[in-house]
Amino acid sequence: MLQSNFLSKTLRKNPKDSVAISHQFLVRGGYIQQLTSGIWSLLPLGFRVYQKIENIIREEMTAVGGEELRMPALQPKEIWTASGRWNSIDPPLFKFKDRHKKELALGSTHEEVITKIAGSFIDSYKDLPKYVFQIQNKFRNELRPTAGLLRTREFVMKDMYSFHATNQDLDAYYLKVAQSYKKLYSRCGLEAMMVNASSGTIGGDSSNEFIVAADSGEDNIFLCPDCGWATNSEVGGSLSVCPQCQAKLIAKKGIEVGHIFKLGDTYSQKMKALFMDERGNKKPIIAGCYGIGLERLMATVIEVNHDSKGIIWPQEIAPFQVHLLGLDLEDEKVLSRAQEIYQKLKSINIEVLFDDRKETAGVKFKDADLIGIPWRLVVSKKTGDKIEVKERREGKEELFTENQLLDKVKAIF
């Protein structure tokens, strides 16, 4: 991709009212733009990162047996009155009427819709278990959106739902999903802790949150350094000692990047999603649900992967794998050299962003730091027929020949 073709531009100054680092760098780097409070566009650069995260999540959910589907954002009032949540869910639904005066809502979560679907196909214990997920826009009438992408009113969520004949089967699968969550966060460059959590208005028997430690986070958690037990202060209160091993707990701030629930038969009971067991008894289906907010995950990555100059993307979700800066491009020899490197990298399927703009070296370096692609290459008069290579995170510059560069790149990606 040629940087001269970008729609967005970088900004020198932080947006006026911005506080969160991720908010500042995402806007300044040209990744996102605000439409109105809590509602954001993902610009081409931001959308590339988003798509990488989406694909990682899709892969991991598929790996634990999930089948992808898509449920509607527009939902009728009836299913929400059936579950008893039309007026009680928090944050509230965006509600409105269609031209026939029929009441509708924009879905903030999909337990109602999926329970209706599952109930219609699952008749017997022989039909269980089943696992489905979607990656879809959610709408939440938040009291107050905050911090750029960290809390918004419209966002994309991966929501997975599992259906089981027994609580034991749910428990086993729940652990499996929890493991896949850890793996997925790690692929995104994050270390997430699983903590005991409140189930809020989703309901159910118990739930766990995945928290990434960050001073900018708004969740307070207590963590046991010895056995790894952890809880959100919402449920744990102000504990000082681990209930499992009596070690002294550590208090930390963090960002919630996922929440999984053992719903049990909460929705199946209310919405009559029943199956017949081995003895011919009708029973409510046992369910679990598992959610991740994608834009929040993206912002959280930046909260814990940046320096004073800009973002430092982890390899797997960077918008491009390498950033090639062409300096002195008015010099024919340098220009054709840079274009040659650009084409060679593309021909071995490296995602390369080529800064071919008519800008000074300083501008290109500053923008590269801000945008945060993990590997920076420079071709200029000074580098001659070599290529300067620098890792965004480490910051040491090395001169490579073309073959050394190609070998290195093949080894990394």
Added chain:
RNA sequence: CGGGGUAUAGCCUAACGGCCAGGGCGCCUCGUUUGGGACGAGGAGAUUCUGGGUUCGAAUCCCAGUACCCCGACCA
């Protein structure tokens, strides 16, 4: 929703109640530059959020509305 704050060009901002709302970034033109946000000259770009009020005179003071931000609300 309760509390607090802000609103001046695409972005960041200045302006005691007093001349034509000033500057920086970005944008256009010309020239000089070119390894860490270059320099000079010229140019375009504003209903100072909206509506009322006070005043000889309002970006500035008052009232109302709106929008956005921050703290609070068991939120992915």
